[in-house]
Amino acid sequence: DAGVIQSPRHEVTEMGQEVTLRCKPISGHNSLFWYRQTMMRGLELLIYFNNNVPIDDSGMPEDRFSAKMPNASFSTLKIQPSEPRDSAVYFCASTYGDSRNTEAFFGQGTRLTVV
């Protein structure tokens, strides 16, 4: 397996524009996580899904952020409209969300810059 795949790796956008980050989890995994990392706040859990259902979205900062998982092999994190304070590295991770799990696998991240 190629691991967790995120796209794009880098995104530069203007304030007010819509941004969509994409994630392909490892095949067979049924839990997926979205994180945001900044120097000030560290690694924050935004939302996580189990069997394509959002379980906990308490970390989503505000209504401008939304996440979907239409099927087991794809998830998106959308920011609309984007603001400069959204600039961060966004990570996606996947794992087996049951007693089998031993570890979560992380993608390489998307570095988002909003100017």
Add this chain to the structure above:
Amino acid sequence: DAKTTQPPSMDCAEGRAANLPCNHSTISGNEYVYWYRQIHSQGPQYIIHGLKNNETNEMASLIITEDRKSSTLILPHATLRDTAVYYCIFIKKSNDYKLSFGAGTTVTVRA
């Protein structure tokens, strides 16, 4: 969620063992101790986990106290590539695998 306490930073000499402490006095009986690390600019990477017994794998050893209120991650022969932020986390190994990171310990291995 159980909370962990880790020192913010520590230095280690290359080739020596690095002992990373984690306090978790509020851990419950069904929560596992997990360690992850994040090397600069990369996504976090799983290292090891345990419940009650000490564990060892090719990367590290995990020592958990008998009362489970603290644990130590041991990197037996630290290399420069082990420089990273190390996170101690609790997870209930169930269908609610919520992986939340604290501040971690920044480990710098020096030549």
